[in-house]
Each structure stands twice: as C-alpha cells, then as structure tokens.
Amino acid sequence: MSDLIACFVMSGGVGSRLWPLSREDNPKQFHDLSGDGSMLAKTLRRMTGRTAGAAPVFLIASERHAGRVHGDINGIDLAGGGVLFEPVGRNTAAAVALATLRTLADFGDSLVLVVPSDHEISTTAQFWQTVEQGVPAAGAGRLVVFGIRPDQPETGYGYIEVGAEQGGVFDVSRFVEKPDTETAQKYLAAGNYYWNAGIFLFRASVMRDAFLRFQPEIWKATEKAFAAATSDLSGLYMPEDLYAAIPSDSIDYAVMERAEGIAMVPAGFRWNDLGSWQSLLDVGPSDENGNVIIGDVVAIDCENSYIRSHGRLLSAVGLKDTAVVATADATFVAPVSHSQNVRKVVQQLEKSGRLETRFTPSHDRVVESGAWRSRVRHWLFDEALPLWSTVGVDERHGGFHEALGLDAVPLARPKRMRTMARQVYGFAVAGSRGWDGPADRLIAHGLEFMSRGRTDRGGWVRTLNVDGSVNDATEDAYDHSCVLLALAHAHMCGNPDALRLGRETFAFLDEHLEDSSLAGFLEAPEGGSLRRSNPHMHLLEAFLAWHEATGDRTYLRRAARIVDLFRSYFFDADSWTVGEFFEDGWAPAPDGKGDWTEPGHHFEWASLLIDFANRSGQKSLTAYARKLYASAVANGLNRATGLAYGAVSKQGMPLDLVSRSWPQTEAIKASIALDRADGPDLKPEIEARVGRLFRWHIDPAPVGLWVDRIDERGRSVATEVPASIFYHLVYALMQYLDATAETGQ
DSSP states (O other): OOOOOEEEEEEOOOGGTTTTTTTTTBBBGSSSSSSHHHHHHHHHHHHHTTTSOOOOOEEEEEGGGHHHHHHHHOOOOOTOEEEEEEESSOOOHHOOOOOOOHOOOOHHOOOEEEEEESEEOHHHHHHHHHHHHHHHHHHHTTEEEEEOSSSSSOOOOEEEEEEEEEETTEEEEEOOOOHHHHHHHHHHHHEEEEEEHHHHHEEHHHHHHHHHHHHHHHHHHHEEETTTTTTETTTOOOOHHHHHHHHOOHHIIIIIOSSSSSSSOOOSEEEEOOOOOHHHHHHHHHOSSSOOEEESEEEEEEBSEEEEEESSSSEEEEEEEEEEEOOSSSSSEEEEGGGGGHHHHHHHHHHHGGGGGGGGTTTTTTSTTTTTHHHHHHHHIIIIHHTTTTTTTTTSSSSSSSSEEEEOEOOOOOOEEOOOOOOOOHHHHHHHTTTSHHHHHHHHHHHHHHGGGGGGTOBBSSSOOSSSSSEEEOHHHHHHHHHHHHHHHHHTTTTTTTTHHHHHHHHIIIIIOOOTTTTSBSSSSSOOSSSHHHHHHHHHHHHHHHHHOOHHHHHHHHHHHHHOOOIIEETTTTTEEEEEEEOOOOOOOTTGGGGGGGGHHHHHHHHHHHHHHHHHHTTTHHHHHHHHHHHHHHHBBBBOOOOOOOOOTTSEEEEEEEEEEHHHHHHHHHHHHOOOOOOOOOEEEHHHHHHHIIIIIISSSSOEEEEEEOOTTTOOOSSEEEEEGGGHHHHHHHHHHHHGGGOOO
C-alpha cells in the first residue's frame, strides 16, 4: 500500500458558541481568531505540510459558502486535491462517507485523514508526527482516533476511555458523552480518559465496510449522490435532492461508537477547539493583566478578561474574568467561566425569530437615517412619475403600456389585468402621498380600460389585447388580488366607481374562487395542477387595503383566514421559509417544486404579517416576520451584490441566480416594518437596502426607468422595463419617505 494519505478538511457547522461573532452565514472557521489568518486557511496550510509522503488536500464545505471558501484557499497548493461542496449539511457521517468515496475513486484503498477546519493546533511538524504514529495501525485495518490529554475537568468535550497500550497506540474502550463537572473531575483523576479531538485516520476500504455494516443507508445514499456529481474548476457539486436524502448523523454515533478494535494516538501537539470565549482568552495574546484586547477598546483596571469590539468604541472599567464581545448589532457579556452558555442566548434568539443569529451586518451599513431621502424624492417625483404618467399611458387604446424599452419607447404587448391594476394602484399611492400629477384622471382611465375585461360572472379576465379586446379570458386569482388592491386605493382617492366594483369582485371571489373546503382560494374557477401561496399573499395585501379603506373588520377576518393558512401550511418552521408550490390539501409539491422559495416573497410576507399584527393585535406574528426576514437575508442574497436572488431552496441553495428589482423593494418595506416593531434598530439596514436598489437597478438606467434584471455577477440582463414593477417601486420608496420624514432632509 502506498504511503499516500488523502486529507479531508470538514468545514461545516455554525459555531454558535462564539456568537455574536460567529453566525450562520459567517461561521467560526472563516474568522481570524488568533491573528494569523482564518481558521480554515490555517488548517489547509497545516495539511499541506506532510513530509513523509504525498498528501493531496480536499475540503468538504457548504456550497452556500463557496465565495468565502475560494477566498480562503486562494494561493494554497492543495497538491492535487480540491473542494467538494455539500448542497445541504448532513452532519459528519455523510462528510466522512464522501471523503471515503472520493479516496476510493481517485487513489484506491489509501489512507484517509479527516480533520475539522476550526481547531487551533500548535505546529505543523508536531501535528504530522502524531498522525504518522497512527499510520501503522490504520494500515493494519484499524480505525484510528486522536486524543488530547486533559489538563482540567472540561465539560464541553466528549471523552475517549482507553485501555492497553502498545508502541504509543492505545486500545479504545469506549467513547463518552460530554460529562457534568463531577464526572469530568473523575475522568481527570483516573488518567485513562482523553478529550476526543474529532480527527480520524483509516484505510478507505475499512471505513467503507464499517458503513456497510452499521449504516448502509448513509453509505448508499452518499454513494448515489457522489455518482451523480458534476465537477468544474471550482469544485465538485452534488445534486441537492440526492444529497439531502442522506440520513443526518454524526460519524461518532453512526460508526465509531459501534466499531471494534479502534485505536487512539495521544496528541503530541497543543490543541484547542476555540469553542468558547474562555478558550480564546487562553490562547490569545494577553497584556500584563491577562486581558485579551481586540479592536477599538479602552480597558481600565481589568483582569483576565476577553474584550473584543468590531466597530464602535468599547470601554470597560474594573472587569475581572469577564468576556465582552461587541459587533455592529449585538453585544455579549458573561463571566468567562460561563461563556459556553452563549448557546442558551442563541436558542432564545432563534425562538423569537431575532435576525442576529443568521446573518452578519454588512460593512457598508449607513448609519445616518434618511441619507437617501433627497435622491428618492427626486427620482419619484421628478423622473419616474412624470415618465410613467405620460409615456407609460396608452392614450389611444386605453389603459397602460405593458412595458417600455430601455429607450422609453412603448412596446406593443397584450396587457395583463394585474399590470393595469398595479398602475392604477401606483398612481393612487402617489396621489395620496402628495404627487401633484393627474392621479384621479389616471385612476379613472385605468379602471375604464380594465372594465372591458369583465366576465359574465362578474370576474376579470387575465389578459387584454392592446386595443382592449379579450386575449385570455381566464379568471385568475392572482389577477383578482391585484384588482382588489387597486380598487381599495382608488376608493381611498375618491373614485366613484371603486367601491361598487370592489363589492362585485368580492362576490365573484366568494362564489367562484373560494375553495369548497374553505382552505384558501383556487388558482382559477377550473382549478389547476398546482396551488400557490403567492396569490394568497396578494389577497392578504388586498384584504388589508380594504380594511384600511373602509374600517370594516369583515376584511380583517378575511385576512385572518389567509394568515391561518400561512401558519398551518405555507410556513416551514425548520427552515424559516415559505413554500411556493403545493398540491391539493396543501402538501408541498413533488419533483423539487415543493423546495422552491423566493426571498422577495419572504420580505413581502414579513411586512404584511407586521401590518396584520398591528391591526389585529396578534403580536406573536412578529416572530414569524423576523424569521422570514432573517431567512431571506441569510440564505437568499447574492453576496457579490447584496441583492436578493430570484429563488433559493429551503436549504439556501440558489435556484434562480437573477436578481430582479422588485424583491429589493420588498426588502425595504420589510426592514421598515420590522424597525417599527420591538427588536433591533434596522434603520442602517433600511438605508443599505435603498442604497443597493439605486446602485444596481435605478442609477444605471435611463431617467425614470430601472434595470429590472441583474445576473449573479452584477451585470444587467434586462431587455425591457416591465410596468408591473412600477407599483413595487412607488410604494416602497413612498414608505421610505414616510419612515424618514422626521429627518427633514
């Protein structure tokens, strides 16, 4: 057998014990915790330091962290290795099975070394000396683990109990779970217990056989996903549906605690898993009083304390044995002896849907509220509204143009009912917010054209031709939600026909679109192959608008039924996402469609839930809104641009890489709504969202227009300017002006 060792570094987990620094989108391994590079980069460099033989280095990492991964490995020679991206996390057993499969495929029955990416190890030479000590045992067919001799009764680590020793290698008697303090003291006194370093060395065939004996389902599912993988220069990628089917378990539970003849090699290197602020105090560069000070900190009369600031000045006086960690949006304070309990804080934040556990505030946060007011006001009142109230209006045939070219020339297209309604809504909102243009005339103009699309049953058709004749007579629920929204705002602006049209539309909705089981609404009177949450979201928006327009709580009760559907069927509590596609009975749709989520709709739902909570008094809905916002920001944004993707899976994998303009407007609305609820100050977030909308979508476009579609690299892929987006922009930016009115800019 060759002395080649295939090295695999596992880069998973969240590192919640180091919150608020470590978060879901920026976990522990990507941080520089000791001043000489990220934990991941240091681990990879250590793995390339073997001198006794070849050691290609592979990294098993989350696909959602691909950008961070490539940044960290840039310039590191992996000696023929590469990156294996997991589309979803399936715990360490799947990672070890994947490492074994890759080794068998590339190097045959060679030795495999699997290590975590986020441990502090003293020197490369000492690390490899310890590994080489375990090579004979691994070559002979034993699974080899590595133990750290404890120097204190640590309750945060798992333990290994060992028996007989031969040639510096011990027989493992058993693996022990994290003990309580009294038990840990007994382990320390016994002398034959070691901390489990989570490092494994084995022959590939031996681990394969162990999986087939103890966990064949994990092995076979991983084998199937690996066989279907595709590769390019950036790494290996596996199909999400196949990888997600792998049972989630740790390698300790799945294999190591069941296998026989396991060997343990005591580590000849200093080791720290940097899993608590206490551990960082132990290894960090300390001053004469034992303090570790990082960032803009003034500490007076402090002893043995870990004080770290990322951002503003942090001052401390008289602290002793205390951890203080401050980021842009959160501060953690605890005795260092209790710092492991930060997990309890994270759990409490997760339960209440707080945003601070899932994403890291961007470095370009604007602190001054209202910084964009003058630009927003100018674009709305001096650019967009003048253009769309003239060029965007079809004065010859009626209604509004479906789209304009990027040269502001109208495009001859069939006119969707939802677009006509949204234009009416947009001009109504503008008129109510002080626009001095002809809002009333445009509202009447739009409603007259829309009325040509009334059906015999009192509904509204889906599409009209340019001249107003019917193009598609389908009575679509989505279109009716848009019509109702427009009529509510037209009524608030004093249009004499809006109330009557609204009542007739509600009558049609109840008679022809309501599900007979009272579980929401049909896509159309004839039904459809799939059902969607999106029309229901827009009906919720319309019902709330009619409650605002009339004060009639009947509309609030209608809204409550939609909210009940959201809680019962649409919202996935595990992933904090809203499903888009469903079967009858509201089971998630098959063939991957049930996994489809849209960040823009998460933002939209969040602001609507806050609105309903304020009207109904159901304040518990605020937690749902926070979770939706956090999920969209943590998993739904293109990190290169800061813009929301078109769609991502429930696990956070991009499905539609194009960023359209409307989700960015909904992010503005959601952050404004959440800023007004109890919770973190989101005013900097609001400014950042407005800034990105202008940076990518509005400022590069001709006057009064916008770039609707941006690809994953920040390039425009827009060929026209759809009128259906106008209402998103008008309402979001009007809300921004309202929210920042007190700044007086």
